[in-house]
Amino acid sequence: MTKMIVIGAGVMGASVAYRLAQAGAAVTVLESTRVGGGTSSVSFSWTNAHRKPPKPYHDLNVGGMKAHAALREEFGAIPWWHGGGSLEWEAEADRAAQRDNVTQLQSWGYAAEWIDHKQVHELEPDIDLATIGDAPVAYFPDEGWLDPVVYAHAMLSAACRRHGAQVICGARVADLVIAGDRVTGVRTADGTLHEADMVVNCAGRWTNEAVREAGMHLPLAPTVGFLVFTPPVASSLSRVVRGTLIDAHPDGAGRLILHWNPTDATLRIDSKLSPSMPEARDLVQRARRLLPSIGEVEPEAVRIAIRPIPGDQRSAVGPVPRVGGYYLAITHSAVTMAPFLGAAVADEVVRGKPRAELADFRPARFFS
Ligand SMILES: Cc1cc2nc3c(=O)[nH]c(=O)nc-3n(C[C@H](O)[C@H](O)[C@H](O)COP(=O)(O)OP(=O)(O)OC[C@H]3O[C@@H](n4cnc5c(N)ncnc54)[C@H](O)[C@@H]3O)c2cc1C
Numbered sequence: 001m002t003k004m005i006v007i008g009a010g011v012m013g014a015s016v017a018y019r020l021a022q023a024g025a026a027v028t029v030l031e032s033t034r035v036g037g038g039t040s041s042v043s044f045s046w047t048n049a050h051r052k053p054p055k056p057y058h059d060l061n062v063g064g065m066k067a068h069a070a071l072r073e074e075f076g077a078i079p080w081w082h083g084g085g086s087l088e089w090e091a092e093a094d095r096a097a098q099r100d101n102v103t104q105l106q107s108w109g110y111a112a113e114w115i116d117h118k119q120v121h122e123l124e125p126d127i128d129l130a131t132i133g134d135a136p137v138a139y140f141p142d143e144g145w146l147d148p149v150v151y152a153h154a155m156l157s158a159a160c161r162r163h164g165a166q167v168i169c170g171a172r173v174a175d176l177v178i179a180g181d182r183v184t185g186v187r188t189a190d191g192t193l194h195e196a197d198m199v200v201n202c203a204g205r206w207t208n209e210a211v212r213e214a215g216m217h218l219p220l221a222p223t224v225g226f227l228v229f230t231p232p233v234a235s236s237l238s239r240v241v242r243g244t245l246i247d248a249h250p251d252g253a254g255r256l257i258l259h260w261n262p263t264d265a266t267l268r269i270d271s272k273l274s275p276s277m278p279e280a281r282d283l284v285q286r287a288r289r290l291l292p293s294i295g296e297v298e299p300e301a302v303r304i305a306i307r308p309i310p311g312d313q314r315s316a317v318g319p320v321p322r323v324g325g326y327y328l329a330i331t332h333s334a335v336t337m338a339p340f341l342g343a344a345v346a347d348e349v350v351r352g353k354p355r356a357e358l359a360d361f362r363p364a365r366f367f368s
């Protein structure tokens with residue numbers, strides 16, 4: 001049986017591990033902290049293929065959306081994924097770009113339509129329509145959001161129970177073990193050697209920290225992302241909304257998760273965090289203007305993370321050249337794409353079937 005090590009148990013590592021094990025590999029997942037404890041637990045987690053040109057990258061994301069939906073057939077229920085689509089409206093200056101985007105998405109066969117205020121009210125009765133003003137509202141019915149940690153746990157549980165995989169938490173990979181021109185395993189920080197025929201690095205933003213040899217480092221273009229969580233609030237919001245005040249969706253038990261791109265740009269990964277910080281209060285105030293029924297409420301929690309974005313903003317999925325036995329699966333938007341990429345990686349590394357969809361996303365472009 002082919003022995004495979006997956007580094008990292010976020011949405012990507014969990015998806016890859018599940019599909020590798022299902023395809024017949026003997027899989028060990030090494031995770032330095034806990035399942036989903038990396039960027040996957042600090043994600044807005046909107047599943048979408050929205051404004052993700054060029055077409056091959058859009059297609060990977062559509063593949064992810066379809067793969068999430070298809071898990072229903074395999075698992076019976078997928079309580080970690082929530083549909084309902086998303087609503088979007090823009091400030092005046094951004095409306096031409098929004099129109100172009102909707103037109104392009106429609107031409108690519110992506111579900112995207114314009115709806116009026118009455119329809120917005122039917123979908124989301126708590127939204128104060130006055131805050132939308134005269135902005136056209138686009139509706140993307142196939143989009144949704146994920147509970148990433150619940151998803152990662154479900155994939156890893158299935159990998160272990162159904163297919164004999166092993167997950168070791170608290171195991172930080174300190175380096176690859178290389179013999180000649182092949183990676184033959186990894187060594188963890190406690191000195192344990194784990195041998196393998198193939199190592200798949202799914203360590204997200206930490207991908208290079210698991211590999212000492214600088215020549216094998218993937219260039220990254222990380223950005224900081226900041227999220228605010230409300231306590232349970234009086235809101236019937238049931239889908240992703242992205243407007244001129246705030247981006248929001250439910251986060252279970254009546255909580256809302258809030259994100260605002262311009263605020264991300266004002267923070268650093270080492271910014272001092274607190275639910276009472278002005279940035280958190282500002283996001284909640286914005287949410288209150290959109291959804292007045294939530295009332296006088298203070299932020300309950302804040303989280304910050306670094307997005308694992310390869311240097312040219314595109315996914316990096318494939319073997320690293322000049323060394324055998326080593327494969328990377330690193331991307332932004334992994335919450336959307338992970339189930340698709342997990343299956344594609346298994347096709348390539350276990351079944352030996354190259355996937356054409358990954359042709360534009362090979363790590364080799366960084367290792368010329
Ligand atoms: C604010 C924000 C909003 C986002 N919004 C969206 C969105 O709406 N839609 C979307 O699709 N994507 C979104 N993303 C991106 C998405 O969250 C990430 O692409 C995804 O979570 C990455 O998953 P991953 O499994 O690759 O990485 P991670 O979840 O970071 O998993 C990597 C794992 O590797 C472990 N690890 C690290 N180093 C080692 C080591 N040396 N040895 C062993 N284990 C190690 C870590 O502990 C971690 O658990 C967002 C990200 C942020 C920050």
